[in-house]
Amino acid sequence: MTPLLEVRNLKKHFPVRGGLLRRIVAQVRAVDGVSFTLEVGKTLGLVGESGCGKSTLGRAILQLQRPTSGEVLLQGTELTTLDRKRLHAMRRSMQIIFQDPYASLSPRRTVAQTIREPLEVHGIGTPAEREQRVEELLGVVGMRTAVLDRYPHEFSGGQRQRIGIARALALDPKLIVADEPVSALDVSVRAQVLNLIARLQREMGIAFLFISHDLSVVEHVSDQVGVMYLGRIVELAPARELYRQPRHPYTEALLSAVPVPDPTRKARRIVLGGDVPSPMNPPPGCPFHLRCPKVMDICRSVPPPVVEVGAGGASHQVACHLHA
Amino acid sequence: MSAEPILSVRDLVVEFRTEHGVVRAVDRVSFDVFPNETVGLVGESGCGKTVTGLAILGLIPSPPGRIASGSIRLAGRELVGLPESELRQLRGRDMAMVFQEPMTALNPVFTVGNQMMDILRRYKGLSRSQARAAAIELLAKVGIPAPAQRIDEYPHQLSGGMRQRVVIAMALSCDPKLIVADEPTTALDVTTQAQVLEQIVRLQQEFRMAMVLVTHDLGVVAETCQRALVMYCGRVAEQADIGPLFAHPRHPYTAGLLRSLPRVGEAEKQDLAVIPGMVPDLLDLPAGCRFAERCPRRDARCDGELPDLDGDAASPARVACFHPL
Ligand SMILES: Nc1ncnc2c1ncn2[C@@H]1O[C@H](COP(=O)(O)OP(=O)(O)OP(=O)(O)O)[C@@H](O)[C@H]1O
Ligand SMILES: Nc1ncnc2c1ncn2[C@@H]1O[C@H](COP(=O)(O)OP(=O)(O)O)[C@@H](O)[C@H]1O
Ligand code: SF4
Ligand code: SF4
Ligand SMILES: [Mg+2]
Ligand SMILES: [Mg+2]
Numbered sequence: 096m097t098p099l100l101e102v103r104n105l106k107k108h109f110p111v112r113g114g115l116l117r118r119i120v121a122q123v124r125a126v127d128g129v130s131f132t133l134e135v136g137k138t139l140g141l142v143g144e145s146g147c148g149k150s151t152l153g154r155a156i157l158q159l160q161r162p163t164s165g166e167v168l169l170q171g172t173e174l175t176t177l178d179r180k181r182l183h184a185m186r187r188s189m190q191i192i193f194q195d196p197y198a199s200l201s202p203r204r205t206v207a208q209t210i211r212e213p214l215e216v217h218g219i220g221t222p223a224e225r226e227q228r229v230e231e232l233l234g235v236v237g238m239r240t241a242v243l244d245r246y247p248h249e250f251s252g253g254q255r256q257r258i259g260i261a262r263a264l265a266l267d268p269k270l271i272v273a274d275e276p277v278s279a280l281d282v283s284v285r286a287q288v289l290n291l292i293a294r295l296q297r298e299m300g301i302a303f304l305f306i307s308h309d310l311s312v313v314e315h316v317s318d319q320v321g322v323m324y325l326g327r328i329v330e331l332a333p334a335r336e337l338y339r340q341p342r343h344p345y346t347e348a349l350l351s352a353v354p355v356p357d358p359t360r361k362a363r364r365i366v367l368g369g370d371v372p373s374p375m376n377p378p379p380g381c382p383f384h385l386r387c388p389k390v391m392d393i394c395r396s397v398p399p400p401v402v403e404v405g406a407g408g409a410s411h412q413v414a415c416h417l418h419a
Numbered sequence: 420m421s422a423e424p425i426l427s428v429r430d431l432v433v434e435f436r437t438e439h440g441v442v443r444a445v446d447r448v449s450f451d452v453f454p455n456e457t458v459g460l461v462g463e464s465g466c467g468k469t470v471t472g473l474a475i476l477g478l479i480p481s482p483p484g485r486i487a488s489g490s491i492r493l494a495g496r497e498l499v500g501l502p503e504s505e506l507r508q509l510r511g512r513d514m515a516m517v518f519q520e521p522m523t524a525l526n527p528v529f530t531v532g533n534q535m536m537d538i539l540r541r542y543k544g545l546s547r548s549q550a551r552a553a554a555i556e557l558l559a560k561v562g563i564p565a566p567a568q569r570i571d572e573y574p575h576q577l578s579g580g581m582r583q584r585v586v587i588a589m590a591l592s593c594d595p596k597l598i599v600a601d602e603p604t605t606a607l608d609v610t611t612q613a614q615v616l617e618q619i620v621r622l623q624q625e626f627r628m629a630m631v632l633v634t635h636d637l638g639v640v641a642e643t644c645q646r647a648l649v650m651y652c653g654r655v656a657e658q659a660d661i662g663p664l665f666a667h668p669r670h671p672y673t674a675g676l677l678r679s680l681p682r683v684g685e686a687e688k689q690d691l692a693v694i695p696g697m698v699p700d701l702l703d704l705p706a707g708c709r710f711a712e713r714c715p716r717r718d719a720r721c722d723g724e725l726p727d728l729d730g731d732a733a734s735p736a737r738v739a740c741f742h743p744l
Contacts, residue, residue, distance in 0.1 A: 144608040144609070144610060144611075145608050251697045251698075253697060254697075281463035281464050281635070281698070282463060282635065282637070282676055282679060282680065283463060283675065283676060283679060283694040283697075283698070283713075284697060285679070286679035286680075286681075286691040286692065286693045286694070287693050287695075289681070289691055290690045290691055290693060293690065294690075308608065308609065310609070310683055311680070311681045311682055311683045312681055314681065314683055314684075315681035315691065338683060338684050339684065348610060349609065349610060350683065351613075352609045352610045352612065352613035353609055353638065353683050354612070354613075354616070354636060354638030354639045354641065354642045355638055355641060355642065355682070355683070356637040356638040356640075356641050356665065356677065356680055356682065357641055357665060357682075358641040358642075358661045358662055358665050359662070359665075359666070364613055364617070366610075366613055366614055366617060367610050367614070368564075369564075370578045370580065370581075370611070371608075
């Protein structure tokens, strides 16, 4: 079976201009050679520190920002070379949910207008059918139809996020990129929205690319997890395996840094020195070598290859010389 | 704990005048902080954590805000009602605040060293060269590499984590008795957060300071505090030592929060426990318990009466609930 989504060596570089002539003086390598596949109805979680390229990767996959190079195949169709018209048609199958439920909804549209808009843009259904669909979608995200004529400012963060999700569902997408969908929400509502996402996946077979800096949230929702560092996926594995047996030194450090809400479990912390280097000027060799507690000579000059370390069928990939 | 508290807050009420009416952001909050102790203030957005911290430092913007009643004592001295000039003196010398966003405390047009030396000279009466040496030593203490070079850099040349360390160094510069840190690592990445929290814990012990740590992150509380207050809608729902608080939460809200957290390393893909509904609007509070609408243990009494904390200031654990767990 063709996977739902296949990403091959995807890159997105942003030119940096400088000097009087505004010439290109450097490139920000926001996404620098990412490959993975996502099966129908599964969730791939993406974690990594701020600026590592998670959002850019999400946008490049959806062609909201055209990639610099590489391929994105959605149900076998290569998206990076599609013209605007064909891309517009493909957009029905892929949607995005943003972090900030405040900024992503238009303040002047009612709930009904907001959810209906994608149906209108794609010319789907009669007005009566659309109305029915909007009510149905509200039910799916657990809201009452009494809210249809109200405006976003009248809702809490969690409710706004539900409205955003209802809108993303309007066109029956196969893939949803969720970019920090619960990061702006308080703990007590976060669980409500996470459960909703899990249910949609289960009941509607939607695949998610779930982006978050919160490792515990990602573990909870994901089948597979990819760890990004400086524009690359340095480790990719089934969620359980990644959290129980991280193989990349960066993943180990990242996991050990998560504060544990259990005072009886003192964290065995690997404290990393220094900061993430600039993606404008990534170090040679392994991108992590300046901070890696296990750095070896080869790491300083030779980029580590991606190797398969999975046992028992499931793929577990690591880009690190320790495993090469 | 037998020693005298450094900080003693009693029945603190803070109100803000808004377009729609008076908001009571903090409603009869009481707690003590002892020397060499870190007390967490934890709760969801808008529950009054920051306002409590600002009130302690005498930093409530007025208007629209004011301390409507209550008492705040620092080492026995009443702060409520002190003139601004005296509060300013105390803020430099005896207590300091670290904010979520380090740039609120840093001036972008001066070097890190200038800002630190300014404080050290003003409050400690050091000479220029003494102040510079002391500043370099403080930067080293908070874990800034190459402090003798970094001291001459401007805030924008530092990463977020380094800036927050500089702010912490500035807060420490006069050996304050009390530091209030408001979400000091919330804007940082998890690896940087781990570095900064580790420093904070170490420094707190080294300087034997009292600290109030404001955070929405229960993981941070578990790792850095000895005691915590769980706040809900401006009130303290529960207060206890960290061990019992996490092992046997007594307020239904605390219990619900702890259950709704996804935890690293133990997730089976199953639904998380949920606290239904949402936090009520401070302008439209229920007559009884503020958590009633979301509470599985609610009964008629909860709807009619507002529960107060049980026990008194000397009790090791307190809960504001008619039917605690
Ligand atoms: N300057 C102000 N004017 C009016 N209301 C205010 C002001 N500052 C705070 N409030 C209100 O006081 C309440 C408590 O605010 P506070 O910032 O202390 O909450 P918090 O728990 O720290 O929230 P967060 O986690 O979002 O920072 C909120 O309802 C807030 O809207
Ligand atoms: N439009 C742009 N122009 C220049 N640099 C950009 C642009 N968008 C993103 N970047 C850079 O790309 C890197 C990755 O950004 P992003 O994907 O937003 O990170 P995050 O993982 O926090 O979502 C960052 O260094 C960011 O500054
Ligand atoms: S390749 Fe070398 S520097 Fe990179 S993570 Fe592995 S051991 Fe560390
Ligand atoms: S007082 Fe009643 S409603 Fe409030 S938390 Fe306790 S049981 Fe629940
Ligand atoms: Mg992002
Ligand atoms: Mg706050």
